[in-house]
Amino acid sequence: MSARPTLILLCGLPGSGKTTLARRLATEVPAVRLCADEWLTDLGVDLFDTSTRVRLERRFWRLAQDLLRQGQSVVMESGFWLRADRDEKRAAARALGAAVELRYLDVPLDELARRLEARNAAAPWATAAITRELLELHAPLFEPPDADELEQFDPPDGDALSQFESPGADEREQSDPPGADEREQSDPPGADEREQSDPPGADEREQSDPSTC
Numbered sequence: 001m002s003a004r005p006t007l008i009l010l011c012g013l014p015g016s017g018k019t020t021l022a023r024r025l026a027t028e029v030p031a032v033r034l035c036a037d038e039w040l041t042d043l044g045v046d047l048f049d050t051s052t053r054v055r056l057e058r059r060f061w062r063l064a065q066d067l068l069r070q071g072q073s074v075v076m077e078s079g080f081w082l083r084a085d086r087d088e089k090r091a092a093a094r095a096l097g098a099a100v101e102l103r104y105l106d107v108p109l110d111e112l113a114r115r116l117e118a119r120n121a122a123a124p125w126a127t128a129a130i131t132r133e134l135l136e137l138h139a140p141l142f143e144p145p146d147a148d149e150l151e152q153f154d155p156p157d158g159d160a161l162s163q164f165e166s167p168g169a170d171e172r173e174q175s176d177p178p179g180a181d182e183r184e185q186s187d188p189p190g191a192d193e194r195e196q197s198d199p200p201g202a203d204e205r206e207q208s209d210p211s212t213c
Contacts, residue, residue: 007093012105015112031073
């Protein structure tokens with residue numbers, strides 16, 4: 001395990017390839033991977049249950065900080081639609097002594113729609129499909145990082161892809177429910193773990209993020 005852990009934030013719209021990249025990074029870094037869609041599905045919760053999603057994301061962030069304190073790298077693939085959210089994660093992780101990478105998966109909307117159509121038809125875990133109409137409705141709310149913002153993050157190490165990433169058409173988002181080994185690393189919150197104050201941007205995510213993984 002590296003002496004300095006890394007928090008890797010995967011930023012992009014649904015269908016951009018975040019889960020594909022996250023699974024690869026989890027093995028290569030190595031890192032613990034946190035994906036809300038997989039957890040919601042495994043717990044039998046609808047992917048569009050906004051209040052549960054926000055609570056789970058808060059719990060993921062507390063868990064991620066605990067892992068960083070222990071020297072463990074973490075990949076979070078929630079899309080990070082809002083710059084305020086990305087800024088908050090970067091500052092908090094750096095305060096813990098961690099490096100912070102932002103991987104922005106920039107994919108044209110037509111390609112996103114094509115991938116989502118294929119995913120909606122093939123993925124048995126999906127409880128709610130993301131249609132092109134839904135994508136077009138929410139996409140304007142996404143705040144893509146610019147070059148100035150990307151410069152504030154640490155560059156990827158080694159042979160990893162650059163911070164601007166555009167996966168090929170063959171890179172599909174696979175979202176099978178997590179196995180038991182994944183659950184051991186990041187168990188759902190117990191009854192005694194209640195929500196703390198919302199991180200910046202949590203309310204906006206409730207309005208703008210149809211599906212984040």
